[in-house]
Amino acid sequence: MTDITRIEAAAARMAGHIRRTPLLSSPFVDALAGRRVLVKAECLQHTGSFKARGGWSALSALPPEARARGVIAYSSGNHAQGVAAAARAFEAPAVIVMPADAPRLKIDNTRTLGAEVVLYDRATEDRDAIGAALAAERGLTLIRPYDEVEVIAGQGTCGLEIAEQALEAGVTQADVLTCCGGGGLTAGVALALEARAPGLRARPAEPAGFDDTARSLAAGSIQRNASLSGSICDAIVTPEPGTLTFPILQRLCGPGLVVSDDEAMRAMAVAFARLKIVLEPGGAVALAAALFRREEIEGDAVICIASGGNVDGAMFCEALARFGTGD
Amino acid sequence: MTDITRIEAAAARMAGHIRRTPLLSSPFVDALAGRRVLVKAECLQHTGSFKARGGWSALSALPPEARARGVIAYSSGNHAQGVAAAARAFEAPAVIVMPADAPRLKIDNTRTLGAEVVLYDRATEDRDAIGAALAAERGLTLIRPYDEVEVIAGQGTCGLEIAEQALEAGVTQADVLTCCGGGGLTAGVALALEARAPGLRARPAEPAGFDDTARSLAAGSIQRNASLSGSICDAIVTPEPGTLTFPILQRLCGPGLVVSDDEAMRAMAVAFARLKIVLEPGGAVALAAALFRREEIEGDAVICIASGGNVDGAMFCEALARFGTGD
Structure with a gap:
């Protein structure tokens, strides 16, 4: 709570x-x-x-081992940048799953903040399945945007x-x-x-x-x-x-x-x-x-x-x- | 100094x-x-x-009697608004002498901040003469923009x-x-x-x-x-x-x-x-x-x-x- x-x-x-x-x-x-x-x-x-507040709070609250494995977020926007910026500060890997049709600028900004951007096709691919597979494979912690x-x-x-x-x-x-x-x-x-x-x-x-x-x-x-x-x-x-x-x-x-x-x-x-x-x-x-x-x-x-x-x-x-x- | x-x-x-x-x-x-x-x-x-800093500093440094008589400034821009805003806070009269061809928005903003705007024709009128006459008549203190x-x-x-x-x-x-x-x-x-x-x-x-x-x-x-x-x-x-x-x-x-x-x-x-x-x-x-x-x-x-x-x-x-x- x-x-x-x-x-x-x-x-x-x-x-x-x-x-x-x-x-x-x-x-x-x-x-x-x-x-x-x-x-x-x-x-x-x-x-x-x-969103930089929530990103920082979530990353800084993680146990160091979990943080070192990295985090994952689904976002085409501000939450992505908040998580990416915090992850960079903690030198933690960050994977952001974004729709391939997200604005170019937001994709570029998220990458410039040091995150790995994984693009998916909204029409044919399942975002949650892609994220879950990546998280399981690499031991990433999911950072939800609000819940x-x-x-x-x-x-x-x-x-x-x-x-x-x-x-x-x-x-x-x-x-x-x-x-x-x-x-x-x-x-x-x-x-x-x-x-x-x-x-x-x-x-x-x-x-x-x-x-x-x-x-x-x-x-x-x-x-x-x-x-x-x-x-x-x-x-x-x-x-x-x-x-x-x-x-x-x-x-x-x-x-x-x-x-x-x-x-x-x-x-x-x-x-x-x-x-x-x-x-x-x-x-x-x-x-x-x-x-x-x-x-x-x-x-x-x-x-x-x-x-x-x-x-x-x-x-x-x-x-x-x-x-x-x-x- | x-x-x-x-x-x-x-x-x-x-x-x-x-x-x-x-x-x-x-x-x-x-x-x-x-x-x-x-x-x-x-x-x-x-x-x-x-410019709000300089306006506030100048108005607040005036002897109360001089401030009550009011201030005058020549400006078509930021100094005008800085002086007008400070004068309003001190409930002092402010006269701003502006060229008649100044942007409408700047004239309106200065008026909305409570100043009296006196417009002059850049081609045919002498700004300093207009200001000096007003200052002498009403006992206004001139607030220069930088000197x-x-x-x-x-x-x-x-x-x-x-x-x-x-x-x-x-x-x-x-x-x-x-x-x-x-x-x-x-x-x-x-x-x-x-x-x-x-x-x-x-x-x-x-x-x-x-x-x-x-x-x-x-x-x-x-x-x-x-x-x-x-x-x-x-x-x-x-x-x-x-x-x-x-x-x-x-x-x-x-x-x-x-x-x-x-x-x-x-x-x-x-x-x-x-x-x-x-x-x-x-x-x-x-x-x-x-x-x-x-x-x-x-x-x-x-x-x-x-x-x-x-x-x-x-x-x-x-x-x-x-x-x-x-x-």
């Missing part, structure tokens, strides 16, 4: 390796949102997303920082909006806030059509998404909340918030113009919820996690061309 | 008002530059540039942070590249480093054709630029080094570095792809020098100040379209 003790242990293992990201703000963003907005800029984390105790603990360190930084900013009562896929970040942050800033409450934000967590929270049981593709917020599209994460979300989180793809892109434009940070669509949904769901949020202030910035120039510039400064 | 005592006094007045910006890095940037690169992300400062003791002290606080953050990162010997216009940032940072991190040396970076500071340092006397327009790095184009700043630069700085407009744009693309920050061309010249003048730099590490991010979407996307991830 992930708990505050495990989150603080992960934070101690990360010291000097994981960046304490800043809590940004702008009077222009406040004016748009109708209240004070504090933005935890996890896009500035190593590898461009909070993994030490990964949730690692993401929770972001919540420890928010608890401290919100207090420094004079905010003790607020919703903390997270960009939510499988719920690893949301669960970890919710646990950290429960222990260290009980006036702050985590709430998941998701793209429309892929709001499995919001619906699961409303229904009181795990609900699946009808589809697994078709959102530009690819980084946070998962089939359903995790079996480890959902009970934590259910106990601690407020209602989910849902935004459109266009609203996520408009939030990217606002972040460009007003905060000078680069967000990917999936990393902008929490800010989009703060900006465009003001009537679903209470209080004078809201905190949102800008969870990642791994976006290509074409998508980014489409957001700027369509939405200007987002006003 | 600006000295370390004045810089530390400015830092004390800023506490809680000016952001301690992060020192970012990426293995991809290191690989491109051929050495370790640490990037001081001043684009994340309030108002999107380091101003308390402004230099304010920019120097960026150097205090670099001294601490470089030590935390294990770097004690390195060049610190600054984006240099009139030399306020460079002079302030050089003074702070002299006192607090003597192994770090400031070096100005400038756009080709507007390298008055590099030529002045080489010649040992103030040299002017032949032209005052024609660079996309408009934020750091000034006629010549300041009379207060140049003696400081001459005593403390290493040789200047000069980059092309294209290299500045390529550095913007690298900062987008690898650091997830938004830089304007003038704010990217120091990073460009770190990336593309490696043979003019010595040592295992280099620090560069990414001084501002106030760029419009069209210019930014031109950089991404032309240079991709900058590799």
Whole structure:
């Protein structure tokens, strides 16, 4: 079970390796949102997303013998880079199983971080079978992207920082909006806030059509998404909340918030113009919820996690061309 | 005279008002530059540039009676926003004299920050005469953009942070590249480093054709630029080094570095792809020098100040379209 003790242990293992990201703000963003907005800029984390926290936490928690044999992850995106970067730091072998049609840049980045990338054909090959065979053959440890105790603990360190930084900013009562896929970040942050800033409450934000967590929270049981593709917020599209994460979300989180793809892109434009940070669509949904769901949020202030910035120039510039400064 | 005592006094007045910006890095940037690169992300400062430091320092140093009468500045850009933001915080009137053909967005931003914007026609009107008349009539204090003791002290606080953050990162010997216009940032940072991190040396970076500071340092006397327009790095184009700043630069700085407009744009693309920050061309010249003048730099590490991010979407996307991830 992930708990505050495990989150603080992960934070101690990360010291000097994981960046304490800043809590940004702008009077222009406040004016748009109708209240004070504090933005935890996890896009500035190593590898461009909070996933570096979970990767570091998982690798650093492994017994040295297991770590020396290596790790394996399935990911076409941010989790791959988080695991690869941590493995490189520990000089541990890392195998990342990625679909052959993943963006070239993400494949190249993962390789440049020192991981062995194994490509498979989504149409004809079974990812899990390929991974299981490799893991058995080489004694690799599988690092799941969210349903993994030490990964949730690692993401929770972001919540420890928010608890401290919100207090420094004079905010003790607020919703903390997270960009939510499988719920690893949301669960970890919710646990950290429960222990260290009980006036702050985590709430998941998701793209429309892929709001499995919001619906699961409303229904009181795990609900699946009808589809697994078709959102530009690819980084946070998962089939359903995790079996480890959902009970934590259910106990601690407020209602989910849902935004459109266009609203996520408009939030990217606002972040460009007003905060000078680069967000990917999936990393902008929490800010989009703060900006465009003001009537679903209470209080004078809201905190949102800008969870990642791994976006290509074409998508980014489409957001700027369509939405200007987002006003 | 600006000295370390004045810089530390400015830092004390800023506490809680000016952001301690992060020192970012990426293995991809290191690989491109051929050495370790640490990037001081001043684009994340309030108002999107380091100019918020000088504005705050100058306003907070004024006698309360003078501050209550108000301040005036000539600027079409970052200095205007820095002064306006500080004046608003102190509830002091601020008048910003801007050319009528300044970008609409910059005029609007300055107004939204609470300043009174007075527009003049560059072709037919005399900016200084307009400003002097307003200042005399209302008792306003002029805040110059760089040749101003308390402004230099304010920019120097960026150097205090670099001294601490470089030590935390294990770097004690390195060049610190600054984006240099009139030399306020460079002079302030050089003074702070002299006192607090003597192994770090400031070096100005400038756009080709507007390298008055590099030529002045080489010649040992103030040299002017032949032209005052024609660079996309408009934020750091000034006629010549300041009379207060140049003696400081001459005593403390290493040789200047000069980059092309294209290299500045390529550095913007690298900062987008690898650091997830938004830089304007003038704010990217120091990073460009770190990336593309490696043979003019010595040592295992280099620090560069990414001084501002106030760029419009069209210019930014031109950089991404032309240079991709900058590799």
